[in-house]
Amino acid sequence: MxxxxxxxxxxxxxxxxxxxxxxxxxxxxxxxxxxxxxxxxxxxxxxxxxxxxxxxxxxxxxxxxxxxxxxxxxxxxxxxxxxxxxxxxxxxxxxxxxxxxxxxxxxxxxxxxxxxxxxxxxxxxxxxxxxxxxxxxxxxxxxxxxxxxxxxxxxxxxxxxxxxxxxxxxxxxxxxxxxxxxxxxxxxxxxxxxxxxxxxxxxxxxxxxxxxxxxxxxxxxxxxxxxxxxxxxxxxxxxxxxxxxxxxxxxxxxxxxxxxxxxxxxxxxxxxxxxxxxxxxxxxxxxxxxxxxxxxxxxxxxxxxxxxxxxxxxxxxxxxxxxxxxxxxxxVDEMVVIRGVNVCPSSIEGVIRSFSEVGEYRVEVHGGTSMPEMRVVIEADGWDDAIQGVAESIEKQFRLAFNLRIPVSVAPKGALPRSEMKSRRWIIENTGTNHA
CATH class of the missing domain: 3.40.50.12780 (ANL, N-terminal domain)
Structure with a gap:
């Protein structure tokens, strides 16, 4: 059978x-x-x-x-x-x-x-x-x-x-x-x-x-x-x-x-x-x-x-x-909890890369493990008055995506580091740790 x-x-x-x-x-x-x-x-x-x-x-x-x-x-x-x-x-x-x-x-x-x-x-x-x-x-x-x-x-x-x-x-x-x-x-x-x-x-x-x-x-x-x-x-x-x-x-x-x-x-x-x-x-x-x-x-x-x-x-x-x-x-070691919300690199990048005006970016987490805060630094592909409006638009998207206020500031073009290997965009300031 x-x-x-x-x-x-x-x-x-x-x-x-x-x-x-x-x-x-x-x-x-x-x-x-x-x-x-x-x-x-x-x-x-x-x-x-x-x-x-x-x-x-x-x-x-x-x-x-x-x-x-x-x-x-x-x-x-x-x-x-x-x-x-x-x-x-x-x-x-x-x-x-x-x-x-x-x-x-x-x-x-x-x-x-x-x-x-x-x-x-x-x-x-x-x-x-x-x-x-x-x-x-x-x-x-x-x-x-x-x-x-x-x-x-x-x-x-x-x-x-x-x-x-x-x-x-x-x-x-x-x-x-x-x-x-x-x-x-x-x-x-x-x-x-x-x-x-x-x-x-x-x-x-x-x-x-x-x-x-x-x-x-x-x-x-x-x-x-x-x-x-x-x-x-x-x-x-x-x-x-x-x-x-x-x-x-x-x-x-x-x-x-x-x-x-x-x-x-x-x-x-x-x-x-x-x-x-x-x-x-x-x-x-x-x-x-x-x-x-x-x-x-x-x-x-x-x-x-x-x-x-x-x-x-x-x-x-x-x-x-x-x-x-x-x-x-x-x-697992890059997941950050900001005011009760789990935030990981891919979710942050997903928002930032939807704005074509942004060239490079960096995420900074500070304030220790008990009450960490996050801010994002973006670098414009060009430099003009409009980029500040882009930063504000990204902040709005962060609020919609995570229900969090994540401040976004602007750095001059070329100010943030580049890499041909894995990028180190996340800076955990309380430990000095860099993450991809």
Missing amino acids: IGPQKSSRERIEAGQLGSLQQLLSCLVRSNRYYAPILEKAGLDGSIGSLQDFTSRMPFTTKHDMARDQQENPPFGTNLTYPLEKYVRFHQTSATTGSPMRWLDTAESWEGLIANWEQIFLAAGVNAADRILFTFSFGPFLGFWCGFDAACRLGCLCIPAGGMSSLARINLLIESGATVLCCTPTYALRLAEVAAEEAVDLSASKIRLLIVAGEPGGSIPSTRARIESAWSGARVFDHHGMTEVGPVSFESPHHPCVLHVIESSYLAEVIHPETGEPALEGQTGELVLTTLNRHGSPLLRYRTGDLVCPVWSGEDLYGRTEVALVGGIIGR
């Missing part, structure tokens, strides 16, 4: 369970970090379901990994194989502390490249494309992995590290690049430089901007601003982390919705304060288990990324993978 056909969601979870069982079997035998944790949780044998795993396995945090590497330098104990088997070294950007170092075997690296290939293919990249990478190739994983994946697809890959913004603009025009990989902020910065130097970006062949590193790619107003500046080229968002690799890609037919690559990641979304599962459609913290990165795995890793999940996304978005509506909304 033939049983009922499994739904697409059931097939995904069955595949994840098989991959998870293989991973745990491997870690129990030879991973010095996770073996004792799995044994204590009673997960050193076989598991019957994903629920069995998520209900018994404790979370892993960035603090856990950083402490392990500090106590067991230089790479920590989260290594499943002898050191000689590892061929790739990367590290995090250390925006919130000491950098974490990450090693990959040749097999793990192949898996990460395959994930990046999925991102490119979902974006519509093909072998005829010429891809310009604006990044300086430091120790961060994403650039190297994306470059290798693009080479694997047969694209002409153009590195543009160590160059000025104007030199990069000239290179992308002269090389006939069709795809640009950068952060959302840097896409706007390149357009700004092009305008300053009287370079017509419509002369370029850029048809696609693949962005990550900040929420901007899934903020409609920021996205529209980028596409307008680049003569209608399409923005395609995705996200990843050095600790886990390339995680998600934009829904091909639904802008501002990301899909997790669930063949490589077991995703959960939890309430940041309680650790309990978040409801569908409720903003929570993304938790990931790397299913195929056996050499340096992470089990139930609290990413710190805020997302809004839709698990039954096939009917809405045409794909079975979990959908993250609005992409990466922000970071």
